Structure formats: C-alpha cells, structure tokens
Amino acid sequence: MRVLGGVSAAPGAAIGAPWIYRAPSSRGEDRLDLREATKAAEAELVALADRLRHAGRAEDAGILDAQALMAHDPELIGGARRRMRDGAAASAAILAEGEAQAAALSALDNEIVAARAVDVRDVAQRIARAIRGDVGPRLERPSVAVAADLPPSVTVELDQELLLGIALEAGSPTAHAAILARALGIPAVVGVAGLLDAASDANSLGVDGTGGAVTIDPDGAARERLEAVLAEQRERRAADAQLRATPLATRDGHRITLLANVGRPDEAVSAATAGAEGIGLFRTEFMFMGRSSAPTVAAQAEAYFAALAPFVGRPVVIRTLDVGGDKQLPYLAQEPEGNPFLGLRAIRLAEHNRELLVAQLRAILKAAARSKAETWIMAPMVADLGDVALVRALLAEAAVDRDDSARQPRVGIMVELPAAAVLADQLAGAVDFFSIGTNDLTQYLLAADRTNPSLAQRQDPMHPAVLRSVRTVVRAGRMAHIPVAVCGEMAGDPVGAVTLAGLGVDELSMDPGSFGAVKRALGAVTQVEAERIAARACDARSAADARRMVADLVLESAAGGSSHD
Amino acid sequence: MMHQVTLNVRNPSGLHARPAALFVRAAAAFAADIRVVNLTRAPRKAAPAKSLLALLALGVSSGDRIRVVAEGADADAAVAALRALVESGLGEAMPPSPES
Numbered sequence: 043m044r045v046l047g048g049v050s051a052a053p054g055a056a057i058g059a060p061w062i063y064r065a066p067s068s069r070g071e072d073r074l075d076l077r078e079a080t081k082a083a084e085a086e087l088v089a090l091a092d093r094l095r096h097a098g099r100a101e102d103a104g105i106l107d108a109q110a111l112m113a114h115d116p117e118l119i120g121g122a123r124r125r126m127r128d129g130a131a132a133s134a135a136i137l138a139e140g141e142a143q144a145a146a147l148s149a150l151d152n153e154i155v156a157a158r159a160v161d162v163r164d165v166a167q168r169i170a171r172a173i174r175g176d177v178g179p180r181l182e183r184p185s186v187a188v189a190a191d192l193p194p195s196v197t198v199e200l201d202q203e204l205l206l207g208i209a210l211e212a213g214s215p216t217a218h219a220a221i222l223a224r225a226l227g228i229p230a231v232v233g234v235a236g237l238l239d240a241a242s243d244a245n246s247l248g249v250d251g252t253g254g255a256v257t258i259d260p261d262g263a264a265r266e267r268l269e270a271v272l273a274e275q276r277e278r279r280a281a282d283a284q285l286r287a288t289p290l291a292t293r294d295g296h297r298i299t300l301l302a303n304v305g306r307p308d309e310a311v312s313a314a315t316a317g318a319e320g321i322g323l324f325r326t327e328f329m330f331m332g333r334s335s336a337p338t339v340a341a342q343a344e345a346y347f348a349a350l351a352p353f354v355g356r357p358v359v360i361r362t363l364d365v366g367g368d369k370q371l372p373y374l375a376q377e378p379e380g381n382p383f384l385g386l387r388a389i390r391l392a393e394h395n396r397e398l399l400v401a402q403l404r405a406i407l408k409a410a411a412r413s414k415a416e417t418w419i420m421a422p423m424v425a426d427l428g429d430v431a432l433v434r435a436l437l438a439e440a441a442v443d444r445d446d447s448a449r450q451p452r453v454g455i456m457v458e459l460p461a462a463a464v465l466a467d468q469l470a471g472a473v474d475f476f477s478i479g480t481n482d483l484t485q486y487l488l489a490a491d492r493t494n495p496s497l498a499q500r501q502d503p504m505h506p507a508v509l510r511s512v513r514t515v516v517r518a519g520r521m522a523h524i525p526v527a528v529c530g531e532m533a534g535d536p537v538g539a540v541t542l543a544g545l546g547v548d549e550l551s552m553d554p555g556s557f558g559a560v561k562r563a564l565g566a567v568t569q570v571e572a573e574r575i576a577a578r579a580c581d582a583r584s585a586a587d588a589r590r591m592v593a594d595l596v597l598e599s600a601a602g603g604s605s606h607d
Numbered sequence: 608m609m610h611q612v613t614l615n616v617r618n619p620s621g622l623h624a625r626p627a628a629l630f631v632r633a634a635a636a637f638a639a640d641i642r643v644v645n646l647t648r649a650p651r652k653a654a655p656a657k658s659l660l661a662l663l664a665l666g667v668s669s670g671d672r673i674r675v676v677a678e679g680a681d682a683d684a685a686v687a688a689l690r691a692l693v694e695s696g697l698g699e700a701m702p703p704s705p706e707s
Contacts, residue, residue: 104628107625107628108624108625108627108628108659111628111631111632112659115658115659115660115661116655116657116658116661117655117658117660117661118658118660146664147660147663150664150666151666152666154623154624155623155663158663162660344619
C-alpha cells in the first residue's frame, strides 16, 4: 500500500478499480484515413453534445459543439495534411498539428482563448483514436478515472453511474475535470506526482478528495477509514437533499415562503440551487463600491438581470442603493455629517444625488423588462408617506421614456425605521409589500449601535420592543392585504424564525446557509405553538427571557414532537 | 468580385465561445473565400472565416472592429449575412448603446 499526496479538487472519498486514460500513441497501425476519422469524430461529438443538451447540461453541450466545429477546422486538418505530405502517418500528423495549434492558442494574451487550447488537443486525440480504430473511452465497472489530465470531452463521455472519482497527475482545481467532479459530487485529487506509474499496477485506488491523497491498494484499515468518510458523506447528502426538497413549514403544514438574501448576482444561482423560492433582499451596493465613478445604466442592468435570471416566475426584491456618509464614494456629492447613520443616506441621497438614484431605477426597469422573474423594487430608510411619494416620483422619472407599463414592478419598502413601524397602517395602503429589516430596527428602537460590541446584549432582535413592532407591522400588512417579509438576521436564526412565524410573518429571507437550520426548527413546532410562544415573548421582560422561552419550546419539540398535540 | 464590410463587435463575448461558432457556421454556408481581420488588435492578420481556430486566434473582444472580406460567386450574400449576424449580436443579448 502506498499513499500519494496531491491537491484537493473535489471533496469526498471513493474506493474503486483504476481506469487509466492515456492519449493515443502513434505506435502501430493506422486503420482509417484522416477524412473518415474526422467525420467519425465529429459525429461522436455532435451525438455527445445532443445527449448533454437533453440532460440539461447546456454549457457542457456548448463546449462539445465548438469541438465538433474544430474537428473539420481547415487550419487543423490543413496542417495535418501538410505533415502527412512530409511523410508523417495520419495519426502522428493530427496529434502533432493539434499540439501545435494548442500551443499557438496558449501563447495568446487572451485568457479565454488560451483555455480553448485544451479543446483542440482533445479533438486531435479523438481523431487520432478514430484513425487507429481504438475503442472509445468507456468504463466497464465502477472506477476511479486516472490520467495525466482528462480531456473535457472524455470527462463528459464517461458513464457517470460508474465514475466514482478522479485522480490526475497534472491538472489543477480549476480544470474541467475538477469542475465536473464537484458538480457530480465525486471526489477529485489533482497534481499527484507519480500517479500513472503507481496506478498502472494497482488493483484498487482510494481517493480522498477532502484531504488530497490517493491510496494505492488500500489495506483493511485504510479501506475502513475511506469507507467511513464515504458513508458519512452519503448520509449528509441524502439529508441535505431531502431538506432542500422540503418547503419551509411548521409541523402541521403552515407554509412560509423561503427567500434568500444575496449581495452579488452569482449568489442568486446558488441560492436557487439551495432551494430559495425567490430573493427577499438583493443588496445592490456591490455595483457602487470600489469605483471612482458611478456605474453606467447598462452595466447595472446586466448585473441586475443576472440576479433575476435564475428565478423564472418568482419574486426578486431589489433594494435601491443603501449607502451614505459612512462610506466614502468619491462620486457622491456629500457633506460631512456628525452622525452618518442618521444622515443623508439611502433614499435621502435624492437630496443631492437624485440622478444617481434615478439612473439605478432606470437600470432596474431595463433588467426587469427583459426578465421572466417578478421584479420587486424596495426602498430602504423610508419613514413616512412623504418618502414613499419620493420613491414613486423617482421611479416615474426613470420610467419616462419607457413604454412597458404593462409589467410594472411591485414597489415596497424596508421597514427599519421605528417611524415606519409606528405608521405601518398608513404605509401599508401605499405600497405593495413590507420587508422588515430587524437589524436596523433593533438598533434604532433600542438606541444600540450595531457596530459596538459592548452593546451586544442590547442588540438582540428578540427584545419585546422589537417583537411588538413586528406584530404591529404584520397586523397593518394583513389589513391592507400585502405580504410582510423579514430580511434581517433574525429570519435566519432558528429561534427568531419560529417567533416571526408565530407573529404571522409571511416570508422569511436569509442567507441560504441558514435554510437547513430554520427548516428544522420551524418543522419541529405547530403554528398554534408558535403563535402562543410569540405572544408570550411579546410580554417578556427582556430579550434574554424571550429568547429562552422560544428556545425551550424548539428544543422540547425537536426532542419529543409527537407528545405535543 | 470582392465584397467587404467593417463592423463593430458589440456583443459581450466578442468573437469567442458560442458567437464564434455561430460565425463560422454562417460563413461555412457560402462558397466564397471569406477572411476576417481584427482592425483593433491584429490589423495585419487575415483569418479564414471558416476556421474556428484561426478566428479564435484573432482575439476579437467586445468593442473591437473587424473587417470581413469575401471573394467569389456568392461573396455579396456572404458579407450581408455575416454583417447581419454581427449586428444582431451573434446570439447574445447586447448592452444598450452608451447614450442611454
């Protein structure tokens, strides 16, 4: 038994027979001529691309479409023929020309183009295989694929049911094979020096993708260790998958919409994969930070569209810019403020930076018009109907040259200022939705600076003052028939989530990392239990008391649920 | 008969990935000999439009200007088709023009 070290490229563990991929050699006989071989290779690639497209793997299919074009590329084939005229055998000629084209592409400055070098080498190898009449790469039994580097088309061609893991002597964690391994949930290790030599005599290989090691012919103890890692991973995956498929609901089936808080467009995709039913808070500050000039409408529209894209027919709440004097944006017209958190920030930027806000709304409307998601626009720091009127005026300015009045986004507000909570009944009739920002609401209600660690005790949103404010806002929302969400951290805290459910909140928006814990906590209690405990928590004497009583209920219910009915 | 046109490439990916493949397939439909020059980065290199590899090597990025030159029986149809393809964004959503 030997253990070889490498770089971890995809987590997990696997034990299986080694299956070694080697590039076709040019020893021995050529069977097909170049023309026949390129046609065969192209046909294989087209068929493979179709198979992938039908399996919903559009991007992988696109790569193979491009490879199919390369298979009869005049440069590649012309170059190979020139070599053949100089005396090379067809298989040697295509491999050499493939190498030359790959080298030429890699040498270019452009990174995206250089990545295509891998593809032309891959295609040349496929054509060479056809010339030699080699059997195409296929797994006969559950195996660990071993290679110096696995060409992209081979990686997608292998039967996924039989592919247990990938080990590469070269390669990098960003290689296509590693990306595919992560997508398939199988372990991968790359950069394993001496792998090919060691694997060619091996009966079985253990791959530890998490630790980054390959074990040649693992003995009993090593097998047990690997099998334990594998079993634990399987259990966790099954539990996660089941939880992802379970909607957010109390034990007796009362549903709450599960939304995600995201700060960048690419987070929207992983939120959707994690089971989000929409986005409850898309923070747009990323577009404005770290720049010396304001972003263009076009650039903003692209970014917002990307966040909308994964949620066909689902709500995506885009929050307008929420910065102020505490963040130095060089292109903001700002006057120095003694207390920037209580200053001209967010919607109040309209005072000196109206065009900036109008431009953002313009970009949001552009993105919304192109998208199949339901775009909801949310304004932060709204205190009263005057602020709502300001938001609507800005939106009207942004929409002035547009004629898509048919699909107007919904317009709502973040309820984070105590004034908005007190005036919730007025505001509910003037907007399409509420989203309670419990972080700032707690800060303002309890006059406790969020950034001051010595005030931690006073920053707990489970404080009865906060709970009663939420209750008021929910009641106002109900009377006006508008949905009430919570997007503060409280929504992603199991104790907070149960309390909010009990207070009648319709939607909880949180970091996707909290989905599992919140589903488990809410799933442990009935709606009636949640309502009762929330009512008692509103009369608690402190945040600590409120938290303790809800936590006790959740723990009891989780431990012995069936006794509570 | 030689026909040519100068075009601005405005789609986000430029002449890479899927757009490049679309361009090559469109060119392949014509008998004419078609060449592409990247005026912005490689004004001296002319790549055959029917070779994906040669086109990729031109490194045409979003914002570059290219010249498409065609010679042969259906040269004018070829140029017209490729112009229409590039101007419509090569299958990608195009960012709005800078004025908006």
